[in-house]
Amino acid sequence: MAHKELKAKALQNPKVAEEYEKLEEEFSLLKQMLAARHQAGLTQADIAQKMGTKATALTRLESSLSNGKHSPSLSTLRKYAKAVGYRLEVKLIPKQ
Numbered sequence: 001m002a003h004k005e006l007k008a009k010a011l012q013n014p015k016v017a018e019e020y021e022k023l024e025e026e027f028s029l030l031k032q033m034l035a036a037r038h039q040a041g042l043t044q045a046d047i048a049q050k051m052g053t054k055a056t057a058l059t060r061l062e063s064s065l066s067n068g069k070h071s072p073s074l075s076t077l078r079k080y081a082k083a084v085g086y087r088l089e090v091k092l093i094p095k096q
Helices: 003-010 014-022 024-040 044-051 055-067 074-083
Strands: none
Touching: 014 024, 024 055, 024 074, 044 055, 044 074
């Protein structure tokens, strides 16, 4: 079963959908970070070096956003953005 099909099936469960919605912001940020890293043609090790940290720290950072267990600081996100040639912008958006 393809990822999209599996996701759609899982989200039919109200409890899964509720938990997924709680992580929506983290998933969105992670998707943007991974896209920026790939667009820059950089590995986790490359970014870690630019940020002055270890590759394992980058692995933890990226995985923490997918499991919702840790929220990185704005400082860390700024360093990541700078390392991939971006700048960080944080906005408050009204709920719909």
